[in-house]
Amino acid sequence: MTRLVHLTTADISLELLLGPQLSAFREAGYEVIGVSAPGPFVERIEARGVRFVPLRHATRSMALGRDARALAELRDLFRELRPDVVHTHNPKTGVYGRLAARAAGVPVVLNTVHGLYAQPGDALPRRAAVYGLERAASTCSQAELVQNPEDLATLRDVLHVPPRKLVLLGNGVDLERFGRDDGSDAVRAEVRAELGIPERAVVVGAVGRLVLEKGYAELLAAWSDVVARHPEAVLVVVGPQEADKADAVPAELLDRARADGVRFLGMRDDVERLYRALDVYVLASHREGFPRSAMEAAASGLAVVATDIRGCRQVVEPGLTGELVPVRSAPALAAAIAGLVVDGGRRRAYGLAGAELARRRFDQRAVIRTTLSTYERLLGAAGLEPPRGTAGLGPPGGAAA
Numbered sequence: 001m002t003r004l005v006h007l008t009t010a011d012i013s014l015e016l017l018l019g020p021q022l023s024a025f026r027e028a029g030y031e032v033i034g035v036s037a038p039g040p041f042v043e044r045i046e047a048r049g050v051r052f053v054p055l056r057h058a059t060r061s062m063a064l065g066r067d068a069r070a071l072a073e074l075r076d077l078f079r080e081l082r083p084d085v086v087h088t089h090n091p092k093t094g095v096y097g098r099l100a101a102r103a104a105g106v107p108v109v110l111n112t113v114h115g116l117y118a119q120p121g122d123a124l125p126r127r128a129a130v131y132g133l134e135r136a137a138s139t140c141s142q143a144e145l146v147q148n149p150e151d152l153a154t155l156r157d158v159l160h161v162p163p164r165k166l167v168l169l170g171n172g173v174d175l176e177r178f179g180r181d182d183g184s185d186a187v188r189a190e191v192r193a194e195l196g197i198p199e200r201a202v203v204v205g206a207v208g209r210l211v212l213e214k215g216y217a218e219l220l221a222a223w224s225d226v227v228a229r230h231p232e233a234v235l236v237v238v239g240p241q242e243a244d245k246a247d248a249v250p251a252e253l254l255d256r257a258r259a260d261g262v263r264f265l266g267m268r269d270d271v272e273r274l275y276r277a278l279d280v281y282v283l284a285s286h287r288e289g290f291p292r293s294a295m296e297a298a299a300s301g302l303a304v305v306a307t308d309i310r311g312c313r314q315v316v317e318p319g320l321t322g323e324l325v326p327v328r329s330a331p332a333l334a335a336a337i338a339g340l341v342v343d344g345g346r347r348r349a350y351g352l353a354g355a356e357l358a359r360r361r362f363d364q365r366a367v368i369r370t371t372l373s374t375y376e377r378l379l380g381a382a383g384l385e386p387p388r389g390t391a392g393l394g395p396p397g398g399a400a401a
Helices: 011-017 019-027 042-047 064-081 091-103 124-138 149-157 184-195 216-229 251-259 271-276 292-299 330-341 344-361 364-381
Strands: 003-010 031-037 051-054 085-088 108-113 143-146 166-168 202-207 233-238 263-266 280-283 303-307 322-325
Touching (some): 003 011, 003 064, 011 031, 019 042, 042 051, 091 108, 108 124, 108 364, 124 149, 143 149, 149 166, 184 271, 202 292, 271 292, 280 292, 292 303, 292 344, 303 330
Parallel strands (some): 003 085, 303 322
């Protein structure tokens, strides 16, 4: 059986970012192994029939010594597992994972670029460091699956990654889980009752880790202005606190937000239900690759307000499915949210158009098919026979650069 390893920094990524894909790859005939730091999602990963192997030295924080040890640990692990394919994800594991796989002699190595960790407007030292590492790591792969067309252009034209290696992957979500259905109104009433939110309230939501890079400082500042003018509005925030991160949202900021009536729900497994209770979705991030939460919200029939950055521009069509606002601008964010709070007709029109856009562009089955076809092509080039169980996975998606 063809052995496929997916590598991420943390087990949360294996399950929440890649879980349905790992299941699909297993159904297609691959032996699928997930490698990451261990955590609370291991049981769910293994329930998919995916073998989990812990990476002891993996960390999301800046720790060059541990990263070097993780590289050596991975090289030894790949030599032991002898995978046919190693597929890496996330900025750090994407770099040292490709290096380790090539050092271990893995026949097929590829990486998904979920979002370059530097953008053209960043300071030169940051761009030089990130781009230099990405360029070096890309020499160890046969393919780079790029979610965002803006990143693909940067990889090709700035980093000079050979175009033959670049595949435009796009991104997608489970449209059966997040698409609106006939029971949405009942779920909406049920969730609002659970949260103690009146049916007449206009509910704005945000989903994401509580870190400043997600734009929470601007969102909470904007919300103070919105709720002062529109006390019928409610803001609900879903996502875990990240106290160990350097840019964790300060406790005093969260306390002031709670005083403004903001509901912080923490980590939830039922976000598809929570979207049903919302009227507007907000993503105020400073940096994104191709944001899943915004795709989920659009598929759920919500108007979306997002920052005008790479990734959000691929999800929101301003004036059609939502609004784009300047990054780090609380006044612009407040104006966009307030405009939708008072205009139910525009909210509904944006939501209908967003759901249609999601059906056309954000189907995860297209991502799965593009990935499987890339595996097949690269295994064939390496003289290896890929499994053939790809029936029923939907239409192909993606395109070579």
